[in-house]
Amino acid sequence: MSLLPILEFPHPRLRNHAAGVDAERLRDPQFQRLLDDMFETMYQAPGIGLAATQIDVHERFMVIDVSEGRDSPLVFINPVIRKRTEQLRVHQEGCLSIPGIYADVTRADGIEVEALDRHGKPFVLEVDDLLATCIQHEVDHLDGRLFIDHLSPLKRDRAMKKYEKLRKDRD
Numbered sequence: 015m016s017l018l019p020i021l022e023f024p025h026p027r028l029r030n031h032a033a034g035v036d037a038e039r040l041r042d043p044q045f046q047r048l049l050d051d052m053f054e055t056m057y058q059a060p061g062i063g064l065a066a067t068q069i070d071v072h073e074r075f076m077v078i079d080v081s082e083g084r085d086s087p088l089v090f091i092n093p094v095i096r097k098r099t100e101q102l103r104v105h106q107e108g109c110l111s112i113p114g115i116y117a118d119v120t121r122a123d124g125i126e127v128e129a130l131d132r133h134g135k136p137f138v139l140e141v142d143d144l145l146a147t148c149i150q151h152e153v154d155h156l157d158g159r160l161f162i163d164h165l166s167p168l169k170r171d172r173a174m175k176k177y178e179k180l181r182k183d184r185d
């Protein structure tokens with residue numbers, strides 16, 4: 015396994031709209047290896063989710079593990095959020111593609127998501143809390159959306175100024 019480079023904001027390809035994964039691709043051992051590498055990259059970062067867009071692969075899949083023990087890996091291929099609760103949840107989000115920036119984002123508290131697992135088997139999950147937040151964040155990536163897009167202009171400006179400073183300090 016190996017660590018994958020992660021695209022960082024403002025990389026223009028973070029704005030790509032990812033294409034669907036076809037069934038043939040799931041049978042490709044290289045694709046399975048890519049999923050393993052994504053988990054390794056996510057765990058090492060450390061993060062709780064990683065979308066293909068972030069590793070410069072523009073297909074609709076993502077990996078997630080929100081468990082404390084880092085032992086509940088979830089793969090979502092071609093995820094579609096079918097339902098969102100009216101009840102909302104605020105969570106301080108961060109993103110491996112915008113390192114060092116954290117901000118409160120409001121999203122649906124609960125969702126129903128439909129996807130394929132890594133072997134192409136369809137499943138439906140009804141989830142809430144952190145996992146629901148994380149799935150919505152990762153599906154956003156596949157549509158070229160970032161968590162900072164959900165902030166008010168004022169808060170986004172503030173976050174971006176901080177981000178520019180962090181990047182300058184790092185160079």
Ligand code: ZN
Binds near residue numbers: 108110
């Ligand atoms: Zn992210």
